[in-house]
Amino acid sequence: MNKLKLLVVLGVVSSLAACTGAPKKGEEADMNVEPVSQEEVDYAEKARLELEKANSGEVNEVEVLGTGATGSDVSSEELASQDLNARSQEVPSMGQTFEPVIYFGYDQYIVDDSSMEIVKHYATILVDNPSEKIQLVGHTDERGTPEYNLALGERRAKAVAEAFMLYGVSKDRIEVISLGEELPLMEEHNEEAWAKNRRVEIKAQ
């Protein structure tokens, strides 16, 4: 359990660092590694902050504009193939950030292995912050009919909800919402935009 928390602490720090452009990761890690009780409180607060930050419009905007451009977006598939211990080492050193969004293939609602990593990251925060609740907001791309897509968006959000439940988050802490194709992240009509629009957003309630 301690190891898992450490992972989250480090994950949080690197996320925050990435958001705010704070000092180098090494320094941050030094500050936080000591598992004192006071730190526990800070950690919970930071985890909460991370969830909030992940949901502020500001961060979302950064996500849209910064599409796949940062070197820190190290292939999450690579991580998925490694075991937990390996990951807990890897995550901080690579400055891995978890965008609170799960993407899907065309007409698909399968949460793939790399997306499970994201779910696990936020599920861990939720497990450690029992008062927090989340909304899972499902979206589709513009292709296909609007009402079918409304249902497909829900199907995706429900698939992500199932994944959260696998990691110990109870059903009553998850609200599933679908916006279908109505609120695309990218307005363009091409494959790249469609791929970004097929998503479930993880939001604090």
Next chain:
Amino acid sequence: MKKIIHTIVGFVFIWSTSAYADLTIQIDQSSDNAVPIALVPFEWEGKQLYPPQSMASIVGNDLLRSGKFKAVDESKLPSRPKTLDDIDFHQWKQLGVDNLLMGRVVEDPNGTYQIEMRFIDLLRKEQVIGKRWTGISKSLLRQVAHKMSDLIYEELTGIRGAFNTRMAYVTVNAVKGKKQYSLEVADSDGYNSQPILRSSLPIMSPSWSPDGQHLAYVSFENGRSQVVLQSLDGKSRQIIAKFKGINGAPAWSPDGKKLALTLSKDGSADVYVMDMKTRKLRRMTRNWAIETEAVWAPNGHSLFFNSDRRGQPQIFQVFLDTGEMRRISYVGRYNANPAVSPDGRYVAMVHANNGFHIAILDLYNEEFNVLTKTYLDESPTFSPNGEMILYAMNQGGQGKLAVVSVNSNVTQILSVQEGEVRSPSWGPYLPR
């Protein structure tokens, strides 16, 4: 292929204050089989130099949009008769024109208008329609012109015209970087648009009550989908479905007593029928799959809907009395969003094959035809006479509406000047 563009600017003298969401019509005329009709500009008696509306032009545009008729170019009219006696029948025979519309608009001292129309069969040399409207306010002049179009269309085809009808649609505009959604109701030619709801969150799927007095639609105003019932005058408005999960795809029954809708409160998206009086729900489908987009057969005995129970969306039919189901669409891997023609014979649908297009299935002989070749076509809706299908599409990255005539290749494109337009729904006949 001849392209005729009618812009709002073309009718600059009727530019109204509510032109904001009016639709501009562009007719892509590919049929040369259109029958010519002589539309003589109406005689005008009034204080101004010109009448407030050019009745003959409105009628001409209506008839052109049908794909079956075209107006004789005004400059090629050999004469401008005012009465039957004025007509030199030989002159018109040489022009190859069999029908002629003439009439007059008179401004009365009280500011209202009198309109007379005479529709002449030049072969039989007689008046086949003669009508007068009195006490017409300026704002109703276009409606009178559409009524004329309806009468002429019925006289020439035997089919009731659907020009004097309305449509509902949703416009999306960016106002200071924020999206604004508006549910609009406009005449069938895109004029006289009036917003009935504005929201910063999406609106979709308007459905007309059979009496044309109400719309049911989906609004995300509370952050999630809810089905709302609203009178056109805006005086009554209720959220009638806000269950857990999705609330969508409202469709009024032909008798106006029930509403089909999609709910996921019991699991996956399923089709339900709500009794409008008691608000009681009856679940029509029970399946892990997505079942949605239900529409009524005109006799009210069955629903057509979209189900992906076979892995991909296909059209199914369910009968209300027995609960019996059958699959309707077999051509291609993706068929969704059915619309039933008013006579119950045809089912239009969104068909994906090399893009999304509107296809039509003849239930009598199972003939299946793809009608459209525009981009990202969706949301088909029949005109009340079944002659045309209005749908949403995308052109140049902008959401637009288009109308395709079922029996010819004429497509007209309707667009807003700024922003996007989508989710069309063609309203019922208005009283004659």
